[in-house]
Amino acid sequence: MTLIEHPLRRPAGSRRPRGSRRRGGGVPVALLLPALLGLAFLTLPLIGLLARTPWSTLPQRLTEPGVLAALRLSLLTATLATLLCLLLGVPLAWLLARLEFPGRRLVRALVTVPLVLPPVVGGVALLLVFGRRGLIGGWLDQTLGITLPFTTTGVVFAEAFVAMPFLVIAVEGALRGADRRYEEAAATLGAGRWTTFTHVTVPLVGPGLAAGAVLCWARALGEFGATITFAGNYPGRTQTMPLAVYLALETDVEAAIVLSLILLVVSVVILAGLRDRWISTP
């Protein structure tokens, strides 16, 4: 996706960047060839899916009740997971970008753990913490009567766990790239730290934030391993589209293809719509 746009760095009112006129001539072959190969590599599997799609039975498959339930659940949980990631991940990114503290490198490395961890292991790790016998889960269950495994909330947790690094890394990068003097300007105009953060910092890193949120949402939407391990698989409650696809694959490859296609189309439509709405720069 080409959603990531460079954060605003150039102070307003300064000279226009030089060399904005495009150089004439073609694209170097040394770049064009691998670029096209890369594009083909990414899109050929999609074409493979399209080639195998049973178009004639598509409408009836779409209207199967289980499909819509899984789709609705996927969109809901991915969105909630993204909100959770924004709520926790943006402050974390701010901390990493702006605060000098001992062990910051370690913390930054820890943030990327879910990227490296196989999602299934991540799911097991979540169970060990939030599960019925988990470090926190046991206490939650006994004192508050809250259980996370096998619930929709559990799906949101699993997705957020896996997707949050994408948001944190994108936002931290944007924060590092942003010109901090705007924040100083805000302070001289009477804005406290929180107001400065919400009214200046966040809008300044808006494109990076949006890109991070989109990556986060897309990753949450496709999440499988951590979800099935932590939240299990139950139609309407924890069975998201990727789980439905995986199970359909056991018996009916065509059904799996259709489900994958639906997930793909819906996410592309939503992302394209969002891009026009809040990622476009003025």
Next chain:
Amino acid sequence: MRPRASVVAGAVALVLAGCGAPGGEAAGGGVAGTVTVFAAASLTASFDRIGRDFEAAHPGSTVVFNFAGSSALATQITEGAPADVFASAAPQHLAAVTTADGVNGAAGTPAVFVRNQLVIAVAAGNPEGVRSLSDLTRPGLKVALCAEQVPCGSAARRALDAAGVTLTPVTLEADVRGALAKVRLGEVDAALVYRTDTRAAAPDVTAVEFPESAQAVNDYPIAVLADAPNPTAAHAFVAHVRSAQSQAVLTEAGFQAP
């Protein structure tokens, strides 16, 4: 070297199979070269041992395994992965392969070489005192089943229907290992899984037998594939699996003789 591909794509099996040129005329009744065996994941431990025994009995031969879910293996085979032998956890997956492959003439009819039966897996020592399928409906008791798309799920459905028990599980796991893991981690109190799986998970998990499991026995068929690159060795391997020696190994793992 004894290559062993556990859960890998057919491509790996292809590479490995290509390494040892099949059809070598060595000792042991002309059995030599590489036999590529696609086998259901539940057979992993037993087949590893059976494969070692086979190689010992037929010097110059190598057994390469690809262990995965039966349906995934079936897909790999129909998509062209070169396999000699397919040992499936359910007849329909083997049927899917033979249909797609054309008639499996050389192999003859697939033979059921072993059976597997459901048990109730509970935490070690059975703290909840589960004795029967109907105990699983107790309020507050969390149960994991397999999804009906996978063999252990359809078997569970048959058993529950036979017992006339209706229960609402908290999860329908995608495979038997997922269901078992939830028992081991204490997230559910019970799960319907194969007896062989509880054997492998001992002593963390205790198996509770129940009579209705007789209604939900899984047959494991095995066959040499029509396109087998090394049919001689393939047939020898199938015969070896059905031998008394191998059957003992399988029984020890919790399987039943057909």
Next chain:
Amino acid sequence: MTGHLLDARLAVERGDFQLDVPLRVAAGEVVALLGPNGAGKTTALRALAGLQPLTAGHITVAGSDLDRPDRRRFVPAEHRSVGVVFQDYLLFPHLNALDNVAFGPRRHGANRRAARRSAGDWLARVGLVEHARRRPGQLSGGQAQRVALARALAVRPAVLLLDEPLAALDARTRLDTRAELHRHLAAHPGATVLVTHDPLDALVLADRLVIVEEGRVVQEGDAATVTARPRTDYVAQLVGLNLHRGRAENNHIRIADELLLTVPEHLDGDAFVAFRPSAVALHDDQPAGSPPNTWPATVTGVQRHGDNLRVQLDGPVRVAADVPPTTAATLRLIPGQRVWAAVGVTETHAYPAG
């Protein structure tokens, strides 16, 4: 101190850089901090704004301490009555001109509508009403500068700070903007501190100049005094004078072992003597009759300077001389050429260095 809205001693120690600048500005007064790059002007400004804590000294505005390390008092930027026009303006790129100006009033408690109304008034004052809806990226440099000024003034600050307010503009825009800025600064009732390295900005905009070099005030005074009596080479160069320091005795100042200048003033002790480059005449040979204030010199460089040529001379002292092109032709002024320099007594100006 009564009579001064802003009373400060700006002392900041950072690594091997030390700033120590006393500064007092009355209400309605415009003071320019003038100095070369790296002199510490911007640090001084940041300290006033609350973006850089003092390590010693104090900042007092209208009698209350904003920063006083010895009393552990520090008022953060957002609680100071200070408006800042930054060097490259730092208009918020995500807000249009109106909302940039309304940002301050809004933070000071005005509701959205009142803040916008006030912002509109300020934009009208700087003549940009019709650009209210434009984003900073759509404004010219001069317009952005005016929006930045309106934004800083909209919070009605007791102290207005401007950091190189015209440096980012091209020469033509600078001329117009300078005149307009002068009008706004004159109208500002509070104290104004302007940081610049451009002597023209300082002379036009400020009532008083404070010259800062290497973190210290080297000279202070109104424009006339500073230009007439520079006290450092930097200031002399700024105002285009030859400046030399020596020992005075009556109407003579020895500025080099071999050079004793005769001056109109009668002084004793350490003194400066200043004279314009155009007051320096050049001759082929020693002028007849050995008049005072002549010395042999060597040409080290020749540049165009307006209609004249500026000749750099070495000798007992380094001096710049402005000569008309005709003279230059007859003298064959090329580097290495030996000439005689002469300055009329009445063309020099001497004053005590103490």
